[in-house]
Amino acid sequence: MDNRQDALAVALDTEQRVVSGLYGRLDSARERAESALRAVHARGGGTRQAMVEREALATSQARRLAQLNGVERGLCFGRVDDRDGRSVYVGRIGLRDEEGSAVLIDWRAPAARAFYLATATDPGSLVRRRHLHLRGRTVTGLDDEVFDLEGMSDGERRTLVGEAALLAALRRGRTGRMGDVVATIQTEQDRVIRASLQGALVVQGGPGTGKTVAALHRAAYLLYTHRDTLERRGVLVVGPNAMFLRYIGQVLPSLGETQVVMATLGELFPGVRATAADPPAAAVVKGDIRMAGVVAAAVRDRQRVPDGELVVELDGLRLRVPHETCARHRARARAVRLTHNMARKLYVTEMLKELARAEARALEEGLRLAEMELEDPELAGPLDLESDLDEIDLAVASERLWAQPEVREALDALWPELTPSRLISELLSSPEKLEALCPPDLDWRALVRPAGAAWTAGDVPLLDEAAELLGQDDSAARAAGRRAEEDLRERHLFAREVLQTTGVLEEGIFERADVLAERHADDGSELTTADRAARDRTWAYGHVIVDEAQELSAMAWRLVMRRVAAKSLTVVGDLAQTGSAAGARSWGEVLDPYLEGRWREERLEVNYRTPAEIMEVAADVLAAIDPSLTPPRSVRDGGAPPRAVRAGLADLPELAREELAAIGEGRVGVVVPDALYGRAAALFPGQDLDAPVTVLTVTRAKGLEFDAVIVADPAAILAQSPNGAQDLYVAITRATRRLTVACEGELPPSLSRLTT
Numbered sequence: 182m183d184n185r186q187d188a189l190a191v192a193l194d195t196e197q198r199v200v201s202g203l204y205g206r207l208d209s210a211r212e213r214a215e216s217a218l219r220a221v222h223a224r225g226g227g228t229r230q231a232m233v234e235r236e237a238l239a240t241s242q243a244r245r246l247a248q249l250n251g252v253e254r255g256l257c258f259g260r261v262d263d264r265d266g267r268s269v270y271v272g273r274i275g276l277r278d279e280e281g282s283a284v285l286i287d288w289r290a291p292a293a294r295a296f297y298l299a300t301a302t303d304p305g306s307l308v309r310r311r312h313l314h315l316r317g318r319t320v321t322g323l324d325d326e327v328f329d330l331e332g333m334s335d336g337e338r339r340t341l342v343g344e345a346a347l348l349a350a351l352r353r354g355r356t357g358r359m360g361d362v363v364a365t366i367q368t369e370q371d372r373v374i375r376a377s378l379q380g381a382l383v384v385q386g387g388p389g390t391g392k393t394v395a396a397l398h399r400a401a402y403l404l405y406t407h408r409d410t411l412e413r414r415g416v417l418v419v420g421p422n423a424m425f426l427r428y429i430g431q432v433l434p435s436l437g438e439t440q441v442v443m444a445t446l447g448e449l450f451p452g453v454r455a456t457a458a459d460p461p462a463a464a465v466v467k468g469d470i471r472m473a474g475v476v477a478a479a480v481r482d483r484q485r486v487p488d489g490e491l492v493v494e495l496d497g498l499r500l501r502v503p504h505e506t507c508a509r510h511r512a513r514a515r516a517v518r519l520t521h522n523m524a525r526k527l528y529v530t531e532m533l534k535e536l537a538r539a540e541a542r543a544l545e546e547g548l549r550l551a552e553m554e555l556e557d558p559e560l561a562g563p564l565d566l567e568s569d570l571d572e573i574d575l576a577v578a579s580e581r582l583w584a585q586p587e588v589r590e591a592l593d594a595l596w597p598e599l600t601p602s603r604l605i606s607e608l609l610s611s612p613e614k615l616e617a618l619c620p621p622d623l624d625w626r627a628l629v630r631p632a633g634a635a636w637t638a639g640d641v642p643l644l645d646e647a648a649e650l651l652g653q654d655d656s657a658a659r660a661a662g663r664r665a666e667e668d669l670r671e672r673h674l675f676a677r678e679v680l681q682t683t684g685v686l687e688e689g690i691f692e693r694a695d696v697l698a699e700r701h702a703d704d705g706s707e708l709t710t711a712d713r714a715a716r717d718r719t720w721a722y723g724h725v726i727v728d729e730a731q732e733l734s735a736m737a738w739r740l741v742m743r744r745v746a747a748k749s750l751t752v753v754g755d756l757a758q759t760g761s762a763a764g765a766r767s768w769g770e771v772l773d774p775y776l777e778g779r780w781r782e783e784r785l786e787v788n789y790r791t792p793a794e795i796m797e798v799a800a801d802v803l804a805a806i807d808p809s810l811t812p813p814r815s816v817r818d819g820g821a822p823p824r825a826v827r828a829g830l831a832d833l834p835e836l837a838r839e840e841l842a843a844i845g846e847g848r849v850g851v852v853v854p855d856a857l858y859g860r861a862a863a864l865f866p867g868q869d870l871d872a873p874v875t876v877l878t879v880t881r882a883k884g885l886e887f888d889a890v891i892v893a894d895p896a897a898i899l900a901q902s903p904n905g906a907q908d909l910y911v912a913i914t915r916a917t918r919r920l921t922v923a924c925e926g927e928l929p930p931s932l933s934r935l936t937t
């Protein structure tokens with residue numbers, strides 16, 4: 182063994198001892214959490230309230246355990262040494278020794294920042310940054326970046342080995358799930374991750390520049406740094422499709438965060454699951470900001486005045502309310518500016534009084550007729566039942582009338598109680614309504630669909646808009662809310678006591694008593710902030726992250742903005758990858774209506790995914806979209822040259838086999854035009870993200886990556902939508918190592934760099 186290997190073995194040995202010590206601390210923290218959990222369970226008996234509290238605390242403890250278990254892999258990944266000879270270890274969470282001194286610094290803590298910020302030209306006070314590679318709990322390798330060689334001893338210099346940690350991370354085969362990059366966050370990404378919670382941050386960057394990983398690490402960072410605010414209000418991550426959410430689903434748990442709501446736009450209206458897709462023409466119209474006006478008009482359209490007088494036949498009586506009276510009550514109910522369903526209460530109350538008066542008039546009329554028939558002098562004399570009615574009579578009569586189905590039916594026809602789904606589905610299935618309510622230059626025909634059609638993601642902003650305007654009669658809920666507040670105060674005291682007696686509070690681990698106390702519903706089922714937020718349409722999150730944000734329509738932005746408290750959001754996307762015809766062309770265009778220029782932009786310009794050879798092809802496609810756009814710079818090169826092959830649908834399985842053999846370990850993605858998807862997927866049974874081969878449309882491939890990508894029939898991808906060129910750009914930038922374009926005919930001009 183030469184000197185150098187000797188020194189390395191010593192260094193490995195030293196780090197192993199440190200790392201073993203850290204895992205020892207992790208084990209102790211777990212044991213403490215487990216025993217706290219047992220203590221909670223042991224607090225038997227008590228009232229129902231006490232049981233509910235126990236349940237809440239037990240779930241919180243279980244969550245703490247899940248956090249501790251989530252950080253098992255790669256617990257510690259870095260170390261920095263400064264000029265004063267101090268070393269700090271950086272890891273997924275912070276740990277202390279028995280004396281309370283920090284032995285591992287959480288990567289999100291200010292003290293860890295130097296690990297990410299130091300560069301060769303600006304090392305700050307650091308002399309060395311070291312990456313530790315672990316397999317299980319064993320240190321298997323070290324990578325050093327030395328900023329001040331002079332400041333190191335000879336022995337230390339001899340341990341400077343290994344390839345750059347970043348490249349090592351990038352060379353790994355894809356697993357079908359996104360991994361975290363906490364060990365190798367780059368300086369430009371660190372700026373994004375640690376940006377202030379306040380305001381709106383746009384992260385614009387080309388494919389593979391780490392926008393998604395940076396956004397997810399930002400979620401973890403913000404939760405760590407602003408736990409008080411965010412634990413209560415929650416963080417929402419909006420992704421483009423369910424496949425994407427599954428793909429990124431592991432990142433936050435691996436960083437110890439389990440409390441983030443992840444949803445597609447189609448899932449943001451509780452109670453509705455949008456499963457269908459809109460044709461591009463319908464997507465464009467539904468996403469048009471003028472649809473807000475159409476929905477408002479559709480609501481007003483349901484507040485009617487009868488053509489003539491209102492006539493209700495009741496027990497042989499004809500109750501008549503004049504047209505003008507109906508019009509006056511509608512105008513009054515509209516003037517109060519309440520939501521439709523709340524204003525309905527007012528309208529119905531007034532109209533019931535009118536019907537009571539009408540009933541009195543009808544009775545009077547009947548009596549007068551009877552009198553004439555009987556010619557009974559006893560009954561003679563002036564009768565004025567209507568003006569004899571006082572407020573109490575009116576109230577009693579109103580109540581009686583409201584119980585009559587004929588009355589309800591008549592008033593429902595004039596001002597019905599509406600749900601958002603009823604309003605929108607009736608609107609979209611009625612060409613007459615659409616034509617009447619849409620502005621003349623909005624292509625309403627694109628919207629028409631059969632009644633009962635499945636919901637699409639484009640419907641969700643319309644439903645949300647409708648819910649805002651319709652509102653709910655929430656008086657009962659508000660009374661319950663006042664009772665719940667009282668309850669909460671009591672629970673708060675109880676929770677604090679429980680936290681203190683179990684010692685959790687001292688450990689300062691996670692919960693605050695008030696957060697814990699708030700955490701369950703009155704029905705006794707324990708709900709986390711994430712659970713409560715996900716089921717409440719009006720929930721305002723503490724922070725919202727929108728990934729692939731270029732895909733959101735103007736209407737979708739209205740919905741997102743309603744979900745963000747104080748407009749604290751991170752918008753992540755690439756305008757060159759906009760696939761939806763209703764998507765964004767500029768960030769200002771979509772954000773300024775809400776933020777009036779109060780947003781800032783960070784650009785990510787280094788591509789960590791796609792090798793330079795493939796990016797050269799992508800650059801041609803990008804130039805065809807807009808010659809002024811420049812693709813991101815690839816960190817890697819030297820990959821297999823991208824190729825084109827003459828191949829049709831039937832050849833795809835063979836091609837996929839070739840690619841699998843070429844990459845060894847890893848995944849192959851086959852990206853096909855929408856029209857080919859069904860037939861192509863049938864050629865690869867059982868394919869999913871974790872399968873060796875996955876077949877996808879471009880929409881589903883958004884944000885994902887594969888070791889090898891086969892793009893089938895590029896001409897059809899170009900032709901399938903007005904944004905076909907953007908789709909092709911997305912498709913060919915999914916590869917981390919190999920790209921094959923399969924086509925039977927001519928290659929599109931933008932791919933002419935490829936040779937067949």
Ligand SMILES: Nc1ncnc2c1ncn2[C@@H]1O[C@H](COP(=O)(O)OP(=O)(O)OP(=O)(O)O)[C@@H](O)[C@H]1O
Nearest residue numbers: 362365366367388389390391392393394789790884
């Ligand atoms: N600092 C880093 N260290 C290691 N890997 C990284 C780093 N930054 C990004 N990567 C890797 O680069 C790949 C691309 O990252 P990501 O998917 O976040 O890019 P993106 O900008 O969202 O791309 P797209 O616009 O195509 O969706 C991922 O595999 C990610 O893990």
